[in-house]
Amino acid sequence: MSLTPQWLDELRARTTLSTLIGKTVKVQKAGREYKACCPFHNEKTPSFTINDEKGFYHCFGCGAHGDAIRWMTDQRGLPFMEAVKELAAAAGLDVPAADPRAAKRAEQAQTLHDVMSGAQDWFVAQLDGMDGGEARDYLKRRGIRPETQKAFGFGYSPDSRGKLKAALTAHGEPRLIEPRLIEAGLLIDPAASEPEGKAARRESYDRFRGRLMIPIRDARGRVIAFGGRILGAGEPKYLNSPDTPLFDKGRTLYNLDRASPASRQTGRVIVVEGYMDVIALSQAGFPESVAPLGTALTEHQIERLWKMVEVPVLCFDGDSAGQKAAIRAAMRALPLLRPGHSLGFATLPPGQDPDDLVRSSGPQAFEAVLSAAEPLVERLWAHEVAAGPLDTPEQRAGLKQRLNDITAAIAHPDIRAHYTHIFRERHDALFFARRPFTPQPRRNERRPADRRGPWKPPIAPATDEAKTISNSGLEGLLLRGVVAGLLRYPVEIRHHAEELSHLRIADAPLAALMELLLKSAMREEIVETEALLTILGQGDLYNMAKGLLRADALTFTFTRKQAEPDIARRDLREAIRVMAAGPEIEAALEQATRRMMELLDETTLLEQQKWRQIKADHAQRLADLMQPEDML
Incomplete structure (x- = not known):
């Protein structure tokens, strides 16, 4: 019989799965689904669910999963064609002629x-x-x-x-x-x-x-x-x-038959390098794991992963070969990207594969690795920045060309535009952040020690519309840099407790880490980095803190191990002031703009222009912090 995919889809659509299964199994309504005791294994509490809308059944106890045709072949024991003919007769469909x-x-x-x-x-x-x-x-x-x-x-x-x-x-x-x-x-x-x-x-x-x-x-x-x-x-x-x-190894994912139903329960799919990794993770409680079969992840495999979840997580080894495989997968995904669908990248500790990690540190350690997964855009940016030195104009132009090649490979116009904007913003922040003009000292006049001078935030009018600090762009980089600086110089937490405690942070894990830092610093008269890490324990916040302490890509003096402590602490204090002022300036500008639109007079126009200039000065100071003076 010539049964096309379209004809089989029509057959499934005309078959009400709960009615079909209900002929031999007692089912009961449970919200938008139905449930029953699983007919494939003995159980007293129902774990077998039927979803008529999606047309599949699934048992969370034994993993049995399928559609109407699979039910007829597995539960009724019918050959495939007999199952199709019986369902077609019930649905009023003619089976196509024999080919x-x-x-x-x-x-x-x-x-x-x-x-x-x-x-x-x-x-x-x-x-x-x-x-x-x-x-x-x-x-x-x-x-x-x-x-x-x-x-x-x-x-x-x-x-x-x-x-x-x-x-x-x-x-x-x-x-x-x-x-x-x-x-x-x-x-x-x-x-x-x-x-x-x-x-x-x-x-x-x-x-x-x-x-x-x-x-x-x-x-x-x-x-x-x-x-x-x-x-x-x-x-x-x-x-x-x-x-x-x-x-066809390029179109097959190992463990797909078990990972697909598991992914519906967990909401994620984990891609690792080999089948022994998959088996170790499944045994450790991660049944939603799959692996390619001896080849780099192919376009067809990426599309297959997207049918299960929108952002599968690639977790390859931290060695050179593993990271090269991750980047190859990232490059292959670029032409396929569509709204909502991307890849996440989690990196294992150097020298460890998933089996090593779960056996030595337990499933919670692997869960922490997954929690720290990077978005595709972050992995691509970090890879290109780390690809070689960026000291000469030619090397910096090479980075720009590589970033342009990445965006050119993205087929979807909106996604390509967002990548272009993000890469241009970060590239300019690295190399073209303008310095404030400092006049040359006159003869016999000593140059100030700190040519930038402390930045004093403007006093914004009282408002309850202060914006939440974003976790993206320069604002997000500064936020992560400040938290990393506070971890490296914890004594500054008590000095700026009031400013820090009033921050509204969009990134929930970063907000939780900041809250714990404040609580810990207020309980202890003197607190050190190692003491803070001990207080954080071994959970997700501990892993985030360790990651921030290793974040060498953050170009702040106060995030670098080799920085002069006095300069680093001075810059950290200024960064806190800049960060705390940002939301207030945004709110004040919005308030001034709203008044100007309502009144349309010269006074409100001047007020709005004043806050526009203040915002521009603030953005300039933020960019200056990304390229501290001792790095020029």
Whole structure:
């Protein structure tokens, strides 16, 4: 039958899933969904949900998930076409006429699925048998629990050139089965790479030998390929099935069948580098993890991730190879970006992979890594700024060109415009922040020690409309810089407690960290950086604080370890004054603009112009702080 995706979607749309399931299972209304005791495993409390609007069911107990067709095949045990015909009859749809070529392809695919299923069963049996001792010891050393081993279907391929072939051809006609084994990627055919005469004297042989076997499944949970890890010496360390009619590694994500339903519960998807990372994270409580299969993340895989969540988090190793993989994924995503859809980037501590981290520090440490994930724009900016020195005009022009190349790769016009604006603003802040004019001293006149002088914020009129401090742009950079400075020079917290306590901070984690710093400083007469970190404990705020202390990209004297303490503290005090004045100036300007629009007289116009100038002076001082004088 030639069943197009459009026709199948129409069939699903005409089928009310709760009614279909309710024919054999007692269901009850629960808000916009229905719930029931799961028919796929024994339970007393309902964890099986049915969503008619989205057309799927899901069990939060055993992970069973599917649509109307999947229900008929899994719960009723019907073959696919019989399930389709029964649903079509109930929905009043005519099943499309038979297409001989499509039928042949479907039959061939089903045969390959049967072959892969048989191989999976045999690999599992070998792991439990006499030959599987070394593989079982490896799983034990890696801390893989028995329930995890069963859920992911671990198996073992003996170190033999023909055991799998013999086992799968023993109960059928070898001349018919052997070509299917080759097509499925389970056997290697010498004829594919050797001269015809020589190949004719050699037989096909097992592809996977002496390896721990990990099945790779499609979105429906069917085995379509295998990954094999070598147990002794040898290369490659990991070997995947070749591309076959069932398996295209550039379009497949490992663990998609389990991560997709889990992502609906957690609201996120975590992308890691390999399947052992996925398995370790799933065992540690992160079932929404997936991995590409030996290749960089492809455009098709990115689109597949976006079908699950709008901003999947890429969590690659902190080494050079991991970070290069992250940037390659970022570049591939640029032409695909659309409103609301992007990528997040979380970086593991150097020298650790997800398994190392959760085993040494627990799941909460990995959760903290995820909480510190950067948006795509931040990762791209940081990567390009760190790509090389920026001392000469040519090097700085090179940075600008690289940023322009990034924005040019973005297809969506609105997103491209926002990236262009952000990059231009940050680039100009780095290199073109204007300095206030300072006249040269006359002869015999000593130059002041601080040529900038302390900045005094203007007195804004009383208003209850003070703006919240943003977490983006120069304002956001200054905010993070001030918090980092307070962590490095905690004695300044008590001196500026009143100004700091009245700040309204948009970034919730930063606001929580600021509140804790104030409380800690007010309780202690003298407080030091290490004492503050101890008070913060080992949670998200601790990780944020440590990250801010390492934030060398923040170009403030008071965030740098090597800065002169007296200069750094002076600049920190000025930064606090500038930051605290910003919201009041914004509110005063809005109030003056509103009065001018209402009265339209010269007095209110002059008032508005005065606050416009004050805002410009404030913005200039903010830009000056981004490039302190000892860095010029």
